Amino acid sequence: MGFFVLYGVIMAGYLGSTWAYIRHFPNKQVRVGRYATGLLIIALICHSVALIIRSVNSGHLPFVGLHESMSFFAWLIAIVYLFLELRFRDKSLGTFVVPMVLAGQIVSMIFIHPEDPLPPLLQSPWFNLHVTVSFLAYAAFFFSFITGLLYVMQMYYIHRRRVGLIFSRLPALGMLDEMNLKATSIGWLFLTIGIATGVWWASDAFDSITPWVKDPKVFCVMLTWVIYSGQLVARYTAGWQGERAAYLALVGFASVLVAYIGAGLWTNVHIF
Amino acid sequence: MHLTLIGLSHHTAPIDIRDQVALTETLQEQALALVKSSGKILETVLLSTCNRSEVYAATNDEVHDPLPIEEWFHEIHGLSPGTLSPYLYRRTNEEVIRHLFRVVSSLESMVIGETQILGQVKDAYLRSLGVQTTGVVLNRLFEKALGVGKQVRETTEIGVGAVSVSYVSVELAKKIFKDLKQHSAMLIGAGETGELTAQYLVDQGIKRLIVANRTYDRAAEVARRFDGIAVSLDDGLQMIADVDIVISSTGAPHCILDRDHMMEIMRIRRNKPIFLIDIAVPRDIDPQVRNIYNAFLYDIDDLQSVVDDNADRRQKEAQKVEVIVEAEVNQFLNWYQSLAVTPTITQLRQHADTIRVGEIERALSQLTHLSESDQKTVDMMSRAIINKLLHNPSTRLKASTNSDQGHHHLHALRHLFGLDEKDEE
Numbered sequence: 001m002g003f004f005v006l007y008g009v010i011m012a013g014y015l016g017s018t019w020a021y022i023r024h025f026p027n028k029q030v031r032v033g034r035y036a037t038g039l040l041i042i043a044l045i046c047h048s049v050a051l052i053i054r055s056v057n058s059g060h061l062p063f064v065g066l067h068e069s070m071s072f073f074a075w076l077i078a079i080v081y082l083f084l085e086l087r088f089r090d091k092s093l094g095t096f097v098v099p100m101v102l103a104g105q106i107v108s109m110i111f112i113h114p115e116d117p118l119p120p121l122l123q124s125p126w127f128n129l130h131v132t133v134s135f136l137a138y139a140a141f142f143f144s145f146i147t148g149l150l151y152v153m154q155m156y157y158i159h160r161r162r163v164g165l166i167f168s169r170l171p172a173l174g175m176l177d178e179m180n181l182k183a184t185s186i187g188w189l190f191l192t193i194g195i196a197t198g199v200w201w202a203s204d205a206f207d208s209i210t211p212w213v214k215d216p217k218v219f220c221v222m223l224t225w226v227i228y229s230g231q232l233v234a235r236y237t238a239g240w241q242g243e244r245a246a247y248l249a250l251v252g253f254a255s256v257l258v259a260y261i262g263a264g265l266w267t268n269v270h271i272f
Numbered sequence: 273m274h275l276t277l278i279g280l281s282h283h284t285a286p287i288d289i290r291d292q293v294a295l296t297e298t299l300q301e302q303a304l305a306l307v308k309s310s311g312k313i314l315e316t317v318l319l320s321t322c323n324r325s326e327v328y329a330a331t332n333d334e335v336h337d338p339l340p341i342e343e344w345f346h347e348i349h350g351l352s353p354g355t356l357s358p359y360l361y362r363r364t365n366e367e368v369i370r371h372l373f374r375v376v377s378s379l380e381s382m383v384i385g386e387t388q389i390l391g392q393v394k395d396a397y398l399r400s401l402g403v404q405t406t407g408v409v410l411n412r413l414f415e416k417a418l419g420v421g422k423q424v425r426e427t428t429e430i431g432v433g434a435v436s437v438s439y440v441s442v443e444l445a446k447k448i449f450k451d452l453k454q455h456s457a458m459l460i461g462a463g464e465t466g467e468l469t470a471q472y473l474v475d476q477g478i479k480r481l482i483v484a485n486r487t488y489d490r491a492a493e494v495a496r497r498f499d500g501i502a503v504s505l506d507d508g509l510q511m512i513a514d515v516d517i518v519i520s521s522t523g524a525p526h527c528i529l530d531r532d533h534m535m536e537i538m539r540i541r542r543n544k545p546i547f548l549i550d551i552a553v554p555r556d557i558d559p560q561v562r563n564i565y566n567a568f569l570y571d572i573d574d575l576q577s578v579v580d581d582n583a584d585r586r587q588k589e590a591q592k593v594e595v596i597v598e599a600e601v602n603q604f605l606n607w608y609q610s611l612a613v614t615p616t617i618t619q620l621r622q623h624a625d626t627i628r629v630g631e632i633e634r635a636l637s638q639l640t641h642l643s644e645s646d647q648k649t650v651d652m653m654s655r656a657i658i659n660k661l662l663h664n665p666s667t668r669l670k671a672s673t674n675s676d677q678g679h680h681h682l683h684a685l686r687h688l689f690g691l692d693e694k695d696e697e
Contacts, residue, residue, distance in 0.1 A: 029426045158447065161574050163440070164581065165432055167447060173545065174450030239543030242566050 006050050007109065013043025014078075014102040021094040025169055033091050040082060040098060047075050047105075063131045066111040066261075074104030076139045084143075092169055096146055126201035134194040140187030141228070141256050147180040148249030155243055177242055180249055181235065188228045195225060220259035227252040273409065273611050273679075274336045277363040277371055278345055279319075279326030282382050285359035293325040293349050293356070297399070303348035304403045312340045315410040318348075319396040321389070323382055324375070328368065330409040332678065338362055369413065369604050373597045376421030378430065385430040385586045390421040408679035409611070413604070420600045427596070430589040433582030437575045438469040440582070441549045442476065445517055448547050448568055456480035458515045459500075460508055461522030462490060465551050469519050474498050482515060484508025486522070509533075513540040519549045520556040530558040538564055551575065616682060617666050619691050624658045 020036035023029075051062050051072060062068040078101045085091055150170055157167040170176075198218075231248040234240035240248075280293065295303065300318050307316050315330035329341050342360070346353050363371050374380050376393050397414040400406045406414070425431055434440040449455050456479045459470045470481060481500035485491035488504050495502035503511065509528065512518060522528060529548075534557075538546070543566045550557040550571040562569040632654050636647055669685060672678045686692055 026429070027426050154447065158444065158568060161570075161578055162581075163433065163444065163447075163578050164585065165429060168432055168443070170447070172447045172450050174448065178450060239541075239566075241543065242545055244565070 006046055006053075009046045010043050010050060011102075011105065011109070013039050013046065014098065014105055017043060018099045018102045021091065021098045024091055025095040026165055028091075028169075036091065036094060036098070037082075037085065040078065040094075044075070044078050044082065047071075047078070051075060061128055061131070063127075063135070065113065067108050067113060069135075070104055070108035070111065073135060073138060074101045074108065076135060077101050077104065077142055080139055080143065090171070092171060093146065093150075096150065097143075100142070100146075124201060124205065126197060126204070130194060130197040130201055133190045133197065137187045137190035137194055138256060138260065140183050140190060141224075141253055144180055144183035144187055144228075144249045145253035145256075147176045147183060148246035148253075151176040151180065151243065151246035152250070155246070173242065177245065180245060181241075184228055184231060184245075184249060184252075188225075188232060191221070191225055191228065195221065217259055220255060224252060224255040224259055227255055273613075274331050275365050275368040275409065275413070275608070276329045276331060276336070276338050276341055277326060277368040278329075278338060278341050278360055279324065280356065280359040280361065281324040281326075281380065283380070284361055285356075289356070289359055290323060290325070292351070293320070294322055295320045295325070295348070299348070300396075300399060301403060303344075304400055304405045306348065307344055308403065308405050310344070313344070315407040316405045317397055317400040317410055317414060319375075319393060321392045324380075326375075328372065328410060328413070330407065336364055338364075365608070366601065366605060369608070370597065370601045372413065372417045373420050373600055376417045377424040377593050377597055378421075379590060379593060379597070383435055384590055385432075385435070387425065387431050390418070390425070393421065394418055408683070409608070412607070416600065416604055420597065424593050424596055428589045428592045430586055430593055432589075433578070433585060435579055435583050435586065436468075437551065437572065437579055438465055438472055440575050440578045441469045441519070441551075441570070442472040444549075444568075444570065445473065445547055446476070448545060449516060453477045453479060455516040456482070456514070457517035457519065458482040458484060458508060458512065459494070460484045460505065460518065460520045460528070460556070461486075461524075461552065462494060463521040463551070466519050466521035467494065469549065469551075470494075470498055470500075473517065474500075478517075480515075482508065482511060484511075512546075513537045516545070517547045517549070519551065521551045522556055524552070524556060525554060527558045528556045529561065531560045531564070534558070534561045534564055534567060538567060549575070611679060611682060613669060613678075613682060616686060616691065617669065620665070620685070620689060621658075621662060623689060623691065624662060628654050628658055 017036050017039035020032050020039060024032045024036050054062050054068065058064070062072045077097065081094060081097045081101070085094060151173060154167065154170045154173055154176065157163060157170075158173070227248060231240070231245055231252060234248070235245050280289065282290065285293075295318075300320055304316060304318060307313055313329045314332050317328040319326045319328070327341055327345055331337075331341075342357070342362075343353055345360075346356060349356070371380070372393075376390055378384055378386050378389050381389055393414070397406070397410075397418070400410070434443045445452060452473065453476075457470065457473050459466055459481065462485060470483075474481060481495070481498050482503055483491045483495040483498070483500045484503050484505050484507065485494070486505045488502065491502035491504070494500070505522075505528075512529070520528070545566045545568065548557055548561065548567060548569045550569065553572060555571055557569060557571070559569070559571070561567055632651055636642070636650070639647070639650070642650070665685065669678075669681055672681050
């Protein structure tokens with residue numbers, strides 16, 4: 001019963017917050033903005049409680065299975081966004097981020113199931129470190145994706161001479177590009193650590209390298225790493241800042257999604 | 273109680289007249305002090321901007337007489353009476369409320385949707401509040417007006433999108449670069465629009481402005497005004513790679529910046545974004561430049577089409593604003609009209625009489641043994657009680673209308689006897 005109430009409040013909070021952020025975008029009404037942030041904070045508090053309860057009951061961090069990982073990912077995005085909003089005092093990103101958080105939470109609720117015990121293979125001190133840094137990388141790449149997407153949108157409006165309402169509410173290209181660079185760099189760093197710990201752990205856990213090298217998820221993650229590395233290198237050497245970097249951020253995130261969801265469906269090593 | 277407005281604006285007076293009546297802040301405060309000491313006008317707010325000079329006044333005369341206000345208006349500008357009369361508009365009561373609400377909503381402004389006026393009205397009101405020339409009526413009117421102005425800007429798109437070529441350029445620059453303070457600009461050639469754009473960029477705190485001109489002396493003259501650096505046209509063209517914004521408005525008959533030159537510049541800049549504003553006719557910059565990566569080129573037609581779009585949108589939004597203004601005027605009128613003294617006293621007496629008649633009928637129905645003359649006496653007594661009870665409140669309320677306390681008394685009376693609640697029923 002308490003479970004339903006808690007998840008109900010989380011969903012209602014994210015839903016209300018999404019609605020308020022969308023309403024806030026065109027006119028920047030202060031009152032609507034306060035509702036947006038307030039509801040987001042309420043939802044986040046309940047969400048944190050829900051994740052803690054689940055972790056305590058299952059005895060492991062909430063990373064196992066699509067329900068837990070998706071819900072944790074939504075929570076991570078929301079908390080990073082809240083930090084950015086309070087830090088930069090700008091709510092325009094929220095119009096694009098918070099609906100994604102809502103979507104993530106909805107998807108996680110579709111796949112909800114009772115707590116799984118941690119498979120013996122993953123019962124290792126490496127597990128928490130490897131998975132935590134991987135999630136941080138994904139969260140950073142999500143913001144790289146959002147800023148890239150908004151860059152492409154703003155670019156479209158400027159090129160097409162359609163400088164109306166949306167143009168005036170979106171952040172400046174220079175700002176988006178800078179945020180994109182930061183998000184991509186942080187994501188790349190965490191992904192690199194995630195891969196390194198994964199390799200280390202795998203060489204500990206398996207006698208030969210074949211079981212995990214053949215894993216499609218490993219392949220997808222490697223591809224992701226190559227794309228983001230390429231974006232960062234091209235920025236500095238070929239002057240690919242701006243639009244091209246933004247497009248690469250979109251491609252990179254598509255690869256993240258494939259690695260995260262797609263590859264998860266046909267792997268037996270990475271069960272999340 | 274009368275609300276009066278006297279004023280002139282760009283709608284009624286030419287610029288040289290408006291220049292004469294634009295008062296500095298000190299002069300405005302002196303003018304308000306003057307009106308306060310004269311005691312002729314109960315409440316006053318003076319609104320003085322470069323396009324508008326208005327007096328909002330509340331008076332307590334039985335008959336509406338704008339003459340003292342008009343005289344004072346001339347006096348504070350040091351003009352002999354009647355000089356400004358042909359340019360003045362005069363409004364009373366409901367029209368004053370509507371006018372002020374339209375002014376704060378920028379519907380009366382030269383450029384519809386401009387945002388300055390709201391701040392100007394606020395300053396004017398606070399100044400009058402500071403020297404205590406406002407009271408119940410104007411306080412409520414101006415606070416309501418500021419609320420209307422805010423609501424209009426928050427709920428409509430009246431202020432979205434710049435409506436001049438130079439301001440559109442600056443808006444674009446602000447959406448291309450994160451912080452203009454970290455970028456520098458170059459103005460090539462001279463001309464009003466180009467210089468105005470440069471001025472706006474300087475106002476935004478641009479890091480550095482370079483002015484290039486075919487004749488160096490002309491460049492030096494313009495550069496001095498903006499605290500910029502003057503260079504010759506050839507030097508300027510060599511330096512484009514170092515700046516992030518270029519405003520070009522030369523009288524050259526052909527392009528001064530072609531595609532190959534721009535490709536070379538972008539190579540040197542390592543594709544750092546550059547914003548090129550070409551306001552020259554014929555064009556200074558080869559239109560093909562717009563296909564180069566990270567080169568943002570806007571020519572005069574592009575800018576003009578943005579201006580037109582924005583002006584159209586503001587015009588459409590103005591209709592929504594009119595609806596808001598009208599609703600707010602009606603709401604304010606409800607309160608304002610309740611301020612009249614005579615209707616209030618009539619209402620109070622009716623209220624008392626209704627109670628009296630009800631109670632007398634009830635009592636007499638039980639006192640059937642009374643003779644007709646006794647019944648009359650009882651009835652007379654009830655009338656006398658009411659008359660004596662209401663005598664002082666009525667006469668004192670009438671007497672106080674000419675004092676500062678008048679509105680407070682009126683308000684208190686209406687509240688204590690629940691006269692407004694009765695209205696709503």
